[in-house]
Amino acid sequence: MSKIAVVTDSNSGITQAEGKELGINVIPMPFMIGESEFFEDINLSQDEFYEKLKGGENISTSQPNLTVVGDLWRELLKEYDEIIHIPMSSGLSGSCQSAYMLSQEDEFDGKVFVIDNQRISVTQRQSAIDARDLAAKGFSGQEIADILIRDKFKSSIYIMLDTLFYLKKGGRITPAAAAIGTLLKLKPVLQIQGEKLDAFSKARTSSIGRDQMINAIKNDIETRFGGLEKAKENVYLEIAYTYDLTAAEDFKQQVLTHFPGFDIVVNPLSLSVACHIGPGAIALATCMITPELK
Secondary structure, eight states, rough: OOOEEEEEGGGGGHHHHHHHHTEEEEEEEEEETTTEEEETTBBBHHHHHHHHTTTTTTEEEOOHHHHHHHHHHHHHTTTTEEEEEEEOOTTTOOOHHHHHHHHSSSSTTEEEEEEOOOOOHHHHHHHHHHHHHHHHHOOHHHHHHHHHHHHTTTTEEEEEEESSSHHHHHHOHHHHHHHHHHTTTTTEEEESSOOEEEEEEEEHHHHHHHHHHHHHHHHHHHHHHOOOHHHHHEEEEEEEESSSHHHHHHHHHHHHSSSSOOOEEEOOHHHOOOHHHHHOOOOEEEEEHHHHHO
């Protein structure tokens, strides 16, 4: 049986400390703030990031340095036979394609499997845990890669924004649309399903937005993931947030009234996503339980 290492990046929401507990290697995502480079959870904490973001500093995201990625793979291959590498969705970053090209080099070919299963945040986190658990069950690197790719569309994330300011700043909506939305106090709900971040709906209040996300997840479970009656057997539920843990915990209690008995993971949203949506956002996600792990 092959000995398999699992690698992901900090877009999964897995911290360096949690990665050690889970047995998953986490590459910190780099950020440029002004003229300085920072690395998530190394010399840039969640609190520091949001302090700089709300302070108006110019923050941009970047891909992990391929030299760093390659060095980590080489070090792991001294102890492991194969590596499953799960970066953030290729639809949201070029880091996946860069890692894939690196994996085709002779020293890594056939040993490193880069998985573009189009996940981010809590669903990416679950993919990394699934890969670890499949490896523990004796699946090979190729078999794990095939399973994760097979199930790549079996997840959904809905994100409600607190403000349109950061979408406007990033050029994703026009200043006029942002001004109208702010005037009307709209709470846009975005959707990640597959490779893109798309508009889903607009809510007049946060309460309506939270209800919309719950209903959307219910609909996905009913129509795509085996039905609400068997939800607990078939899906995970997860909540992600930017900055406001108290609001996320309150939302968790609301979700539990609709899905009693679920063990709901609550994690911070990726800082790479937070750059574009700002503080105060909250998300509800679901993904299928891998049949091989039931």
